[in-house]
Amino acid sequence: MLRPEQMSKVSVTGSKKVMDDVVETVHGLNLLHVTEYDGSWDGFTQGNPTEGAESASEKLVTIRSIESILDVDEEDAGPTRVVSDEALEEDLASVRSRVNELDDRRSDIESELREIEERIDAMEPFVALGIDLDLLSGYESLDVSVGEGKRDLVEDTLSSSSAVKNYRVFVADDGSMLAIFAQPTAGESLSDALVGTDFAAVQIPDVSDVPEDVRGSDGAVPPETYVQELRSRRKKLQSRLETVEGELAEVKLDAAGFLLAAEERLSIEVQKTEAPLTFATTKNAFVAEGWIPTARYGDFVAELTDAVGDHVEIQRLEDAQFNRHGGEELREQYTGGGTPAATDGGDAAQADGGREAKADGGSVVMKNDSPPVVQDNPSVVQPFEVLVKAVGRPKYTEFDPTLLVFLTFPAFFGFMIGDLGYGILYTLIGYGLYSKFESPAFKSMGGITIAAGLFTMLFGILYGELFGLHTIASVFWEGVVGLSHAPIEKGLSPATSEWALAWLFVSVLIGIVHLNAGWILDFVETLQFHGFKHALYESGSWLLMLNGIWVWIFSDVVRGTAPEFIYTTFSSEGVIALGFSGFPAVVGWAGLAVFVVGLVLLVVGEPVEAVEFLNVLVNGLSYTRIAAVLLAKAGMAFTVNLLFFGVYVDSKGGWHFGTDGMPTIPAGSESVMYHGYEVTEIMFGGLVHGGVALVLVGLLVLVIGHALVLALGVTSAGLQAVRLEYVEFFGKFYEGGGTEYEPFGYERRYTSDD
Numbered sequence: 081m082l083r084p085e086q087m088s089k090v091s092v093t094g095s096k097k098v099m100d101d102v103v104e105t106v107h108g109l110n111l112l113h114v115t116e117y118d119g120s121w122d123g124f125t126q127g128n129p130t131e132g133a134e135s136a137s138e139k140l141v142t143i144r145s146i147e148s149i150l151d152v153d154e155e156d157a158g159p160t161r162v163v164s165d166e167a168l169e170e171d172l173a174s175v176r177s178r179v180n181e182l183d184d185r186r187s188d189i190e191s192e193l194r195e196i197e198e199r200i201d202a203m204e205p206f207v208a209l210g211i212d213l214d215l216l217s218g219y220e221s222l223d224v225s226v227g228e229g230k231r232d233l234v235e236d237t238l239s240s241s242s243a244v245k246n247y248r249v250f251v252a253d254d255g256s257m258l259a260i261f262a263q264p265t266a267g268e269s270l271s272d273a274l275v276g277t278d279f280a281a282v283q284i285p286d287v288s289d290v291p292e293d294v295r296g297s298d299g300a301v302p303p304e305t306y307v308q309e310l311r312s313r314r315k316k317l318q319s320r321l322e323t324v325e326g327e328l329a330e331v332k333l334d335a336a337g338f339l340l341a342a343e344e345r346l347s348i349e350v351q352k353t354e355a356p357l358t359f360a361t362t363k364n365a366f367v368a369e370g371w372i373p374t375a376r377y378g379d380f381v382a383e384l385t386d387a388v389g390d391h392v393e394i395q396r397l398e399d400a401q402f403n404r405h406g407g408e409e410l411r412e413q414y415t416g417g418g419t420p421a422a423t424d425g426g427d428a429a430q431a432d433g434g435r436e437a438k439a440d441g442g443s444v445v446m447k448n449d450s451p452p453v454v455q456d457n458p459s460v461v462q463p464f465e466v467l468v469k470a471v472g473r474p475k476y477t478e479f480d481p482t483l484l485v486f487l488t489f490p491a492f493f494g495f496m497i498g499d500l501g502y503g504i505l506y507t508l509i510g511y512g513l514y515s516k517f518e519s520p521a522f523k524s525m526g527g528i529t530i531a532a533g534l535f536t537m538l539f540g541i542l543y544g545e546l547f548g549l550h551t552i553a554s555v556f557w558e559g560v561v562g563l564s565h566a567p568i569e570k571g572l573s574p575a576t577s578e579w580a581l582a583w584l585f586v587s588v589l590i591g592i593v594h595l596n597a598g599w600i601l602d603f604v605e606t607l608q609f610h611g612f613k614h615a616l617y618e619s620g621s622w623l624l625m626l627n628g629i630w631v632w633i634f635s636d637v638v639r640g641t642a643p644e645f646i647y648t649t650f651s652s653e654g655v656i657a658l659g660f661s662g663f664p665a666v667v668g669w670a671g672l673a674v675f676v677v678g679l680v681l682l683v684v685g686e687p688v689e690a691v692e693f694l695n696v697l698v699n700g701l702s703y704t705r706i707a708a709v710l711l712a713k714a715g716m717a718f719t720v721n722l723l724f725f726g727v728y729v730d731s732k733g734g735w736h737f738g739t740d741g742m743p744t745i746p747a748g749s750e751s752v753m754y755h756g757y758e759v760t761e762i763m764f765g766g767l768v769h770g771g772v773a774l775v776l777v778g779l780l781v782l783v784i785g786h787a788l789v790l791a792l793g794v795t796s797a798g799l800q801a802v803r804l805e806y807v808e809f810f811g812k813f814y815e816g817g818g819t820e821y822e823p824f825g826y827e828r829r830y831t832s833d834d
Contacts, residue, residue: 472816617685
């Protein structure tokens with residue numbers, strides 16, 4: 081689980097006469113992550129696509145174009161089918177012709193619609209003016225301009241301009257538009273006269289194509305009538321567009337299943353016909369290499385042997401190991417294989433010999449590529465792979481932290497929210513995401529949310545809270561179990577404030593454990609790949625500093641300087657009574673000495689990192705955000721319930737919700753007994769205890785408030801937990817950047833085997 085599935089590098093060498101059979105068999109196995117030939121061997125060239133590759137690629141492009149036009153998706157697939165060659169030729173041609181025709185018609189109509197819309201928008205100023213459109217153009221001695229401006233300023237400009245002799249300005253009823261008719265002087269124009277004036281002209285529409293039935297008896301073109309005509313034309317075009325789209329929908333209904341199946345068949349065909357592009361070839365032989373899961377090597381050999389017999393030689397070149405050497409070359413020939421028979425001209429044997437000669441005693445693989453990564457996690461852990469991949473897929477040579485994220489992320493989240501009611505809702509939301517969506521991303525997020533919800537429920541029971549109310553504490557822990565309070569409390573009230581301080585201390589301890597895990601993983605990785613010395617310098621030094629400095633802080637050496645709750649939280653009288661009240665001074669000084677040793681090792685081995693030596697302190701304190709979010713979310717839920725139910729305070733500082741009524745402290749009295757508590761203060765009376773209107777307002781506050789707390793739980797507890805994983809934890813050992821395992825093959829969804 082902490083390591084990916086082991087991979088082996090294999091090579092297949094054989095005659096070109098059986099290359100198609102080899103490609104077919106390997107494709108069907110869907111196991112080989114192919115390594116592309118890099119052109120580095122003498123006497124070898126990159127292979128060429130086999131016959132039919134170009135035709136299949138062209139048809140595939142055509143089908144995807146048609147699918148895009150029809151907006152076909154996987155939900156339109158229908159039952160699986162066999163797509164014949166005849167169907168690919170005749171049915172595809174028929175569908176393409178029909179779809180292209182309809183798409184062209186749709187494009188023409190949409191173009192006309194855009195033009196009509198532009199005309200309608202352009203007519204708005206002229207409708208406001210109310211001047212017939214035919215009167216705005218066609219003059220020999222007059223210039224006409226329509227636009228936005230202030231009449232007084234325009235008239236002042238025109239009256240003082242020598243560019244016009246006479247003019248008249250018409251104004252729209254709402255004052256938004258002006259129409260200017262002017263007689264310019266010789267060689268001048270109205271636009272010259274308006275230069276520098278705050279006047280924005282608009283284009284006067286061309287009415288030469290206005291139908292006769294729109295014009296008046298005198299040929300006039302009223303703008304309102306013209307706009308009505310344009311709207312009528314728009315409505316007709318929209319009707320035509322709906323008809324075309326309906327026809328396209330019918331074509332989609334009839335052809336979607338065929339198109340998806342044809343796309344799948346052609347995708348498979350293109351994969352197979354273009355496979356030789358990754359091979360090293362001679363005139364009569366080929367060599368293919370790639371990675372397969374080590375556990376499936378026997379299946380791989382058996383299937384190829386059944387398909388082509390001894391016409392290929394299969395070699396297991398390397399088992400990728402998790403050690404400092406990176407892998408061990410086996411150079412083993414499969415005992416059931418061998419060089420191709422003499423009928424193949426001996427070229428395959430020559431090919432294999434050429435590879436050995438080229439190697440000159442070194443690596444004989446096509447390229448020194450890293451093994452692809454197949455994360456090896458149980459199904460319950462797999463949803464958390466999405467959180468790891470957000471940083472990067474694990475490298476083959478590094479630990480996969482998915483299991484550790486599975487163990488810590490939901491616990492962090494649940495600890496911070498800790499409420500049975502919210503936990504149930506998170507679990508239901510997660511189940512909805514997991515069960516209602518087919519997308520792997522949604523399913524993963526659903527699985528993560530379910531896990532976070534379950535831990536939220538668990539801690540909610542331990543805190544004794546249900547939507548911020550202490551219902552579980554009073555009914556179960558006090559009423560059934562017989563405790564005086566829930567096993568753990570959040571510490572909001574003055575009576576339980578020691579718990580709030582305790583959670584700060586616990587958060588730091590969680591951080592120390594988490595950081596230790598990260599540096600231990602880094603130590604193991606460095607030990608495997610570079611030896612003990614490097615591991616001690618690079619990771620051991622940080623482990624020594626981390627544990628040394630915190631042992632010193634938790635000791636009697638700094639008592640009186642460090643916060644007192646460090647020594648009281650786990651003491652015999654503390655809220656978590658474990659009998660620990662600090663390390664003795666001698667242990668503290670020993671811890672400081674260990675810290676110094678770690679610092680010296682870091683300075684010697686990694687001097688550049690020495691400037692960051694205080695990270696062991698800063699990173700640990702960073703985990704106090706867990707306690708901060710815990711108290712913040714608890715405070716928000718408390719506030720919502722305070723407004724609705726009200727809260728009264730007892731003489732010991734305890735806070736109690738008025739779920740079954742609110743006490744009243746008599747005038748002149750400092751307290752009153754209520755449900756066994758001496759009530760000294762009414763913090764807030766509660767909306768539910770007011771009139772009907774206040775109850776309705778209170779219900780709104782209650783529902784919206786808790787919904788807000790639920791949502792902010794994701795953006796606060798969720799993000800803070802992710803941050804601790806990515807920054808504090810991953811930063812110690814994890815880089816990511818591994819290669820995805822992409823085997824040569826295809827998972828059929830729409831077609832059955834031909």
